[in-house]
Amino acid sequence: MASLWSKISATLPLNEEQFPLQFSNKVESSVVERLRQSRQQLYSNTTSTSRMLNAQIILDISWEKLNTGTWRDVDKEWRRVYSYGCLFKAAALCRENPSEDELLQAVRTCDMGLLMGAAIMDNILQDIVRILQCEVRKSVKEEDEGEHMQVKRRKTASPHVPSIKDGLAVPRIKCPSLESFNTNYLLPLKPVILEGIIDHWPALNTHPWSIDYLRSVAGCRTVPVEVGSRYTDEDWSQTLLTVNEFIDRYILNKSQISPDGVNDVGYLAQHQLFDQIPELKEDIRIPDYCSLGEGDEDDITVNAWFGPTGTVSPLHQDPQQNFLAQVVGSKYIRLYSPEDTDKLYPHQSQLLHNTSQVEVENPDTEHFPEFIKAPYLECVLQPGDVLFIPVKHWHYVRSLEVSFSVSFWWS
Structure with a gap:
């Protein structure tokens, strides 16, 4: 631990003069002066209490600015x-x-900066958190190994797996050429399951994703978690937890699934995870088929979806093409064409206009009589499968077991 500060200081500029602190006049001069004091303390032998006090004042002032009004109105400065x-x-x-x-507090502090702040100094917070994470792994390795051996013996209830009806199954094809996929599925906007196209991912080979692996590469990292069985529920909310806390509270604590759905479900669903934790990003690859889109690789949004058995994404549609790659566990998915939107009863509010009011597997036919007339396709997505969900296609998703998926949104 004695060399920790030398590792961190090696990521910093050599001296105070080379440490950048340029801000526009949107940031009050008193705040800039406080920042300069903290910079000076970084290169001097002041007390730890004084360093912490100055840093906390900066955080308190800027946190108030970050939480005034809507997020899109927060100035990047x-x-x-x-x-x-x-x-x-x-x-x-x-x-x-x-x-x-x-x-652990320092790791959480860096994560908060990565989640809520903006990149500074060539994303120095990412460099520092990587150093800190190595130290945390050393200090908790033995304790974690003993705990995880016990976890493996836990059992969960078997999920309800729907039988896929004849004629309703999403078609499957193994490693089609780009031209074949473009002609037969992308241009006519037809859903299809692509087999064999992610078999080379480290997440399915050299670094197989599991609860233990996630703990080892990201256990101490703070991430946003959605709390609630589905985002349309009144009690749905978001919170911040470490990956270890999320696994302990929502993944390993679920011994049963209640008949009317899952109560107190937590779901890790966010697009920043792979930027925040590069070790996971290195385990996946962007499908070659995304090259058929109009944008470049930087325009592709990569999302992580990690949750327990029974987690539901209500019937909804997205404004982009979507490849949903299944890495861990399995999911039941049902798809409806945008041509049948009038039978799916979207919410009237602007916020949820892309989401159906209908509970797909238990529809209220009295209130939504046309829903049962809407044709659909369905599938059970297994590890290694990639489902192409065409733009604007409605899709409903239920995790049949602990599940980790990766989606790629592209245009």
Whole structure:
């Protein structure tokens, strides 16, 4: 642990003069002065208490700015201020022989900067959190190994797996050529399951994803978690948890699934995960078929979907083409054509206009009589399968077991 600060300081500029702190006049001069004080303390022998106090003041002021009005109205300058505050606080926590709790606090501080702030100094928070994570792994490795051996013996209830009806199954094809996929599925906007196209992913080979693997590469990392069985529920909310906390609370604690759905479900669903945790991003690859789109690779949105048995995504549609790649577990999926939107009863509110009011597997036919007339396709997506969901196609998803999927949205 004695060399931790030397590793962190190696990521910093050599001296105070080379440490950038340029802000527009949108940031008050008193805040900029506070930032300069923290910068000076970074290169001097001041007390740990003083460093922490200055960093916390910067965080408190910028946090208030981040939470005033809607997120899209938050000026990027204040997000940068917040990231600098996170940098100064993490440095203060790690300057002098940090305890395990202080290490974890520093990791969380960096993650908050990565999630809520804006990139600063060539994304220095990512470099620092990588160093901290290595130290955390060393300190908790033995304890975790003993705990995880017990976890493997737990059992969960068998999920209800629908039988796929004859004539309703999503077609399957193995490794079609780009030309064949474009002609037969992309241009006519027909759903299809592509087999064999992600078999080379490290996530399915050299680094097979599992609960233990996720703990090892990301257990101490703080991530956004959706709480609630589905996002249309009144009690649905979002919170921040470490990956370990999420696994312990929502993945391993589910011994049964109630008949009317899952209560107190947590779901890790976000597009920042792979940027926040590059080790996971290195385990996947963007499908070659995305090259048929109009944009370049930077325009592709990659999402992570990790949750327990019974997690439901209500019937909804997305504004882009979608490849849903199944890595761990299985999912039941039902698809409806946008041509039948009038039979699917979308919510009237602007916020949920892309989501159906109908509970797909238990429809209220009295209130939604036309729904049962809408034709659909269905499938059970298994590890290694990739489902092409054409733009605007309605889709309903239910996890049949603990599941980790990756989706690629592209135009």
